[in-house]
Amino acid sequence: MGGRKEEYVGLLKRIEGSLSEKEQASGRFELPPVDVMWEGQKTFLRNFSDFPKVLRRDPDKVLQYLSKEFAVPAERMGDKAMFVGKRDPDDFTRLFNIYVKDYLECPTCGSPDTRISKANRISFLTCEACGAKATLKGKYA
Ligand SMILES: [Zn+2]
Numbered sequence: 001m002g003g004r005k006e007e008y009v010g011l012l013k014r015i016e017g018s019l020s021e022k023e024q025a026s027g028r029f030e031l032p033p034v035d036v037m038w039e040g041q042k043t044f045l046r047n048f049s050d051f052p053k054v055l056r057r058d059p060d061k062v063l064q065y066l067s068k069e070f071a072v073p074a075e076r077m078g079d080k081a082m083f084v085g086k087r088d089p090d091d092f093t094r095l096f097n098i099y100v101k102d103y104l105e106c107p108t109c110g111s112p113d114t115r116i117s118k119a120n121r122i123s124f125l126t127c128e129a130c131g132a133k134a135t136l137k138g139k140y141a
Contacts, residue, residue: 029054029112030054031051031054031093031096031097031100032047032050032051032054033089034047034089034092034093034096035047035089036087036088036089036092038086041084041085041086042082042083042084042085043082043083043084043085043086043087044077044080044081044082044083045066045080045081045082045083045092046079046080047079047080048062048063048076048079048080048081049078049079049080050079051096055096055099055100055103055104056115057103057104057116059076060076061140061141062099063076063081064140065095065099065103065138065140066081066083066092066095067083068139068140069095069098070083070085070087070091070095072084072085099138100112101137102136102137102138103116103125103136103137103138103141106125106127106129106130106132106134107125107132107134107137108127108130108132108134109127109129109130109132111127111128111129111130113127113128113129114126114127114128114129115128116136116141118141122135123135123136123138123141124136
């Protein structure tokens with residue numbers, strides 16, 4: 001009989017464990033590592049398509065943002081993105097981190113679960129976690 005009780009406690013512990021893992025997963029996210037390749041005077045971000053997926057943003061908007069911030073032409077090629085000129089992986093990481101702050105994180109609660117809406121040419125960030133609505137900090141929404 002004692003064994004059965006231990007099994008039960010073990011089961012409860014497993015449930016608790018999986019719950020807290022889930023909470024962590026939805027509370028914040030991690031950006032994928034930047035995978036960059038150079039060819040002549042061009043930079044290819046080989047895993048570009050992973051970023052809009054994780055960020056839950058339109059890939060065209062994300063590409064436009066990178067292109068404007070780097071001030072170079074960029075083009076999507078399947079899952080990859082091509083940028084004119086040589087860029088370090090750190091340049092991409094830095095820009096993605098700014099993107100998260102300016103286009104993703106709720107200014108009220110810090111949740112990344114937000115969406116962008118537009119009214120009268122003004123972009124708003126609406127938080128799905130706390131319901132706050134704020135004007136978007138970034139320029140390229
Ligand atoms: Zn919020």
